[in-house]
Amino acid sequence: xxxxxxxxxxxxxxxxxxxxxxxxxxxxxxxxxxxxxxxxxxxxxxxxxxxxxxxxxxxxxxxxxxxxxxxxxxxxxxxxxxxxxxxxxxxxxxxxxxxxxxxxxxxxxxxxxxxxxxxxxxxxxxxxxxxxxxxxxxxxxxxxxxxxxxxxxxxxxxxxxxxxxxxxxxxxxxxxxxxxxxxxxxxxxxxxxxxxxxxxxxxxxxxxxxxxxxxxxxxxxxxxxxxxxxxxxxxxxxxxxxxxxxxxxxxxxxxxxxxxxxxxxxxxxxxxxxxxxxxxxxxxxxxxxxxxxxxxxxxxxxxxxxxxxxxxxxxxxxxxxxxxxxxxxxxxxxxxxxxxxxxxxxxxxxxxxxxxxxxxxxxxxxxxxxxxxxxxxxxxxxxxxxxxxxxxxxxxxxxxxxxxxxxxxxxxxxxxxxxxxxxxxxxxxxxxxxxxxxxxxxxxxxxxxxxxxx
Ligand code: ZN
Numbered sequence: 001x002x003x004x005x006x007x008x009x010x011x012x013x014x015x016x017x018x019x020x021x022x023x024x025x026x027x028x029x030x031x032x033x034x035x036x037x038x039x040x041x042x043x044x045x046x047x048x049x050x051x052x053x054x055x056x057x058x059x060x061x062x063x064x065x066x067x068x069x070x071x072x073x074x075x076x077x078x079x080x081x082x083x084x085x086x087x088x089x090x091x092x093x094x095x096x097x098x099x100x101x102x103x104x105x106x107x108x109x110x111x112x113x114x115x116x117x118x119x120x121x122x123x124x125x126x127x128x129x130x131x132x133x134x135x136x137x138x139x140x141x142x143x144x145x146x147x148x149x150x151x152x153x154x155x156x157x158x159x160x161x162x163x164x165x166x167x168x169x170x171x172x173x174x175x176x177x178x179x180x181x182x183x184x185x186x187x188x189x190x191x192x193x194x195x196x197x198x199x200x201x202x203x204x205x206x207x208x209x210x211x212x213x214x215x216x217x218x219x220x221x222x223x224x225x226x227x228x229x230x231x232x233x234x235x236x237x238x239x240x241x242x243x244x245x246x247x248x249x250x251x252x253x254x255x256x257x258x259x260x261x262x263x264x265x266x267x268x269x270x271x272x273x274x275x276x277x278x279x280x281x282x283x284x285x286x287x288x289x290x291x292x293x294x295x296x297x298x299x300x301x302x303x304x305x306x307x308x309x310x311x312x313x314x315x316x317x318x319x320x321x322x323x324x325x326x327x328x329x330x331x332x333x334x335x336x337x338x339x340x341x342x343x344x345x346x347x348x349x350x351x352x353x354x355x356x357x358x359x360x361x362x363x364x365x366x367x368x369x370x371x372x373x374x375x376x377x378x379x380x381x382x383x384x385x386x387x388x389x390x391x392x393x394x395x396x397x398x399x400x401x402x403x404x405x406x407x408x409x410x411x412x413x414x415x416x417x418x419x420x421x422x423x424x425x426x427x428x429x430x431x432x433x434x435x436x437x438x439x440x441x442x443x444x445x446x447x448x449x450x451x452x453x454x
Pocket of ligand 1: 056058061157178
């Protein structure tokens with residue numbers, strides 16, 4: 001069994017039974033040239049893979065599926081229905097970015113007299129995706145390949161996300177996939193598989209718990225109230241799927257309950273707008289709070305709560321909006337996308353508020369704002385920062401340490417082999433120590449391409 005480890009991105013696991021081989025996730029490595037080079041290495045002999053199984057739609061779990069297709073893979077791809085819908089959006093966007101990246105690289109290479117490179121993949125390699133998928137329901141045992149059965153359990157991390165339990169030759173392997181915190185709104189709490197001989201457990205936040213969610217929401221309300229009174233603008237750099245819906249959800253509740261006088265929400269992201277439609281399609285996956293709100297007449301993800309901004313023209317017009325408003329736009333780390341235009345147009349105004357609701361990597365514009373830099377460069381121009389920069393840490397869609405340990409608890413009885421993945425080493429080491437302390441289990445910390453035998 002092959003395992004990806006020691007990296008936050010690029011999940012992909014090959015499970016090999018006597019009779020068949022399946023691939024669980026096929027994620028893209030993200031960040032830096034090193035990652036780019038690794039994406040270009042073939043995941044595996046595609047002709048030896050009988051099925052691909054996806055835990056959820058995020059790019060770091062699905063982004064190399066088009067590469068498999070490009071390499072000739074034509075077998076089935078198993079995923080929940082929302083994962084298929086969201087992955088299609090994610091992969092099309094990725095293909096577009098890959099094409100743009102290659103064009104940019106080739107302009108430089110051309111100047112240096114170097115031969116052109118091909119994009120990693122293009123939209124042509126995403127087109128067959130939907131036709132290759134087989135939609136699965138949670139809890140249903142699905143024969144995915146000869147001698148291998150799979151079941152998906154709610155993972156509470158994004159719409160459609162699941163942990164996967166694989167059974168082959170009397171052995172059971174569980175992949176946690178990415179797990180959500182149990183306080184995450186909109187989605188149901190993760191479910192806990194109860195039986196495994198081998199467990200792959202994510203460890204993104206294996207070293208800590210997040211700030212309590214209620215505290216984050218209180219902080220959020222304070223900022224929103226202040227901005228409404230000041231008639232300022234809130235800019236929220238956000239990823240298109242998950243965080244954008246989460247912010248709209250909380251704003252709609254504040255407006256509906258009359259806690260803050262309603263002001264416009266501009267969703268300035270075609271991809272987030274597409275994702276919004278997918279969220280509307282699967283009310284059967286909503287958590288109890290959202291179902292209760294719906295019953296009481298409040299549908300916080302309903303289009304009535306936000307104004308779509310589709311074209312670049314729509315986006316530019318937002319510069320002229322007067323009065324309090326919130327603009328949600330990508331990219332989440334301010335390293336590209338429409339948010340840059342809004343930041344450039346508004347950072348110098350003291351009535352602007354920037355709400356940082358997600359992780360900002362080192363060197364990103366988002367990180368420089370968080371660090372309190374007073375002069376930043378956007379599109380080659382220096383912009384003074386007079387806006388208030390708020391960092392809200394509790395919006396994560398990843399389970400913190402306590403939630404990870406609680407998810408694992410029912411599996412501990414049989415003393416399974418545990419492999420910690422999807423975290424950097426300090427996070428994995430911290431979670432490993434807790435698993436030893438609480439369950440007497442010493443997990444493995446697999447490296448990329450390492451094999452775990454059962
Ligand atoms: Zn994820």
